Amino acid sequence: xxxxxxxxxxxxxxxxxxxxxxxxxxxxxxxxxxxxxxxxxxxxxxxxxxxxxxxxxxxxxxxxxxxxxxxxxxxxxxxxxxxxxxxxxxxxxxxxxxxxxxxxxxxxxxxxxxxxxxxxxxxxx
Amino acid sequence: xxxxxxxxxxxxxxxxxxxxxxxxxxxxxxxxxxxxxxxxxxxxxxxxxxxxxxxxxxxxxxxxxxxxxxxxxxxxxxxxxxxxxxxxxxxxxxxxxxxxxxxxxxxxxxxxxxxxxxxxxxxxxxxxxxxxxxxxxxxxxxxxxxxxxxxxxxxxxxxxxxxxxxxxxxxxxxxxxxxxxxxxxxxxxxxxxxxxxxxxxxxxxxxxxxxxxxxxxxxxxxxxxxxxxxxxxxxxxxxxxxxxxxxxxxxxxxxxxxxxxxxxxxxxxxxxxxxxxxxxxxxxxxxxxxxxxxxxxxxxxxxxxxxxxxxxxxxxxx
Numbered sequence: 001x002x003x004x005x006x007x008x009x010x011x012x013x014x015x016x017x018x019x020x021x022x023x024x025x026x027x028x029x030x031x032x033x034x035x036x037x038x039x040x041x042x043x044x045x046x047x048x049x050x051x052x053x054x055x056x057x058x059x060x061x062x063x064x065x066x067x068x069x070x071x072x073x074x075x076x077x078x079x080x081x082x083x084x085x086x087x088x089x090x091x092x093x094x095x096x097x098x099x100x101x102x103x104x105x106x107x108x109x110x111x112x113x114x115x116x117x118x119x120x121x122x123x124x125x
Numbered sequence: 126x127x128x129x130x131x132x133x134x135x136x137x138x139x140x141x142x143x144x145x146x147x148x149x150x151x152x153x154x155x156x157x158x159x160x161x162x163x164x165x166x167x168x169x170x171x172x173x174x175x176x177x178x179x180x181x182x183x184x185x186x187x188x189x190x191x192x193x194x195x196x197x198x199x200x201x202x203x204x205x206x207x208x209x210x211x212x213x214x215x216x217x218x219x220x221x222x223x224x225x226x227x228x229x230x231x232x233x234x235x236x237x238x239x240x241x242x243x244x245x246x247x248x249x250x251x252x253x254x255x256x257x258x259x260x261x262x263x264x265x266x267x268x269x270x271x272x273x274x275x276x277x278x279x280x281x282x283x284x285x286x287x288x289x290x291x292x293x294x295x296x297x298x299x300x301x302x303x304x305x306x307x308x309x310x311x312x313x314x315x316x317x318x319x320x321x322x323x324x325x326x327x328x329x330x331x332x333x334x335x336x337x338x339x340x341x342x343x344x345x346x347x348x349x350x351x352x353x354x355x356x357x358x359x360x361x362x363x364x365x366x367x368x369x370x371x372x373x374x375x376x377x378x379x380x381x382x383x384x385x386x387x388x389x390x391x392x393x394x395x396x397x398x399x400x401x402x403x404x405x406x407x408x409x410x411x412x413x414x415x416x417x418x419x420x421x422x423x424x425x426x427x428x429x430x431x432x433x434x435x436x437x438x439x440x441x442x443x
Binding site: 049050054058059060061062063064065066068069070073080081102103106107108109110111112113114115116117119120 | 332
């Protein structure tokens with residue numbers, strides 16, 4: 001973990017000039033702008049469930065999958081992983097985010113593999 | 126599971142110095158037992174047994190529970206896994222008002238957020254000078270992420286693959302054999318093969334599958350040395366996997382399948398919404414079925430008995 005206050009870095013990761021800094025609007029792009037706002041709102045909603053810090057840890061692919069699915073359901077269209085990452089890029093500098101502490105905690109204790117007892121039921125009875 | 130918690134074996138536990146002779150003998154490592162935790166009895170497995178301060182201490186893992194609940198207990202907390210004691214367990218469950226299914230009963234009632242908080246508090250007040258900061262931290266971490274055990278992903282492993290896993294266990298744990306490494310196809314190959322198969326079948330839009338497969342590879346590489354190896358395989362791991370090599374390029378289907386046994390545990394850390402979880406479940410199951418369909422080619426039917434790579438013959442190779 002790169003040192004420093006993790007929680008604060010999340011704030012730092014917030015990009016200053018987005019998302020309000022949309023391209024200069026002509027009348028025709030007004031609708032587009034609205035849909036952008038909608039998109040961003042939904043994304044922020046999704047981030048409540050899938051915290052950006054988790055995009056740095058071992059679960060990152062499943063977190064990204066969760067975001068893809070959330071947006072797919074919200075807008076009824078497909079979002080690719082890079083779509084989601086680009087969208088995220090408006091709010092966060094993922095490189096700057098400190099990986100989730102809890103993620104670092106798992107899989108740090110060696111434990112021999114063992115099959116659950118249920119696999120042996122035939123042998124036992 | 127919210128009751129007092131015996132801490133690590135190193136702590137100066139003076140509560141029960143004598144061996145209770147009433148108990149029908151000791152518990153051995155690897156033994157499946159029943160363990161009291163709070164007001165209930167759980168299935169558990171003895172991971173380690175050590176004699177300390179004139180009494181036996183057992184490191185137990187509660188079956189079906191996250192390993193963060195693993196703990197050292199005295200023998201007064203354990204019972205033999207006998208029919209009689211199972212009945213006792215059931216009676217106790219009934220008394221506690223648990224529904225028929227012990228799993229769901231446990232997940233809902235036995236581990237609410239508050240119980241861990243109580244537990245943590247107790248640890249604090251006990252303050253017997255043991256370094257347990259780390260343990261506590263991980264517990265609270267789990268609690269935060271692992272709130273809803275009922276939202277856990279369920280992957281029904283087909284019976285032929287279950288058999289494969291049991292055979293795998295038998296080869297390694299019973300017959301002292303090993304999977305010969307490196308494997309071909311390796312895990313990377315298997316994931317690629319599946320992606321190809323999927324994209325042929327569906328045309329396009331496989332990038333969500335791709336993301337899941339990446340997730341599996343990432344889990345596999347991290348989890349393999351930590352939780353996917355039998356004790357007998359550790360030395361081989363150190364010999365076969367160099368520092369900058371990922372296990373997914375060395376190991377194959379045998380070990381990948383073990384990941385699916387552990388997958389619910391790992392995915393529980395991601396707070397996935399129900400609808401997404403169902404879709405994810407289907408996709409994971411589809412992958413498992415792909416493994417099953419190709420079971421004959423992906424999995425070894427015989428393991429390596431020579432243990433040649435280890436140089437030491439244990440007199441087993443005749």
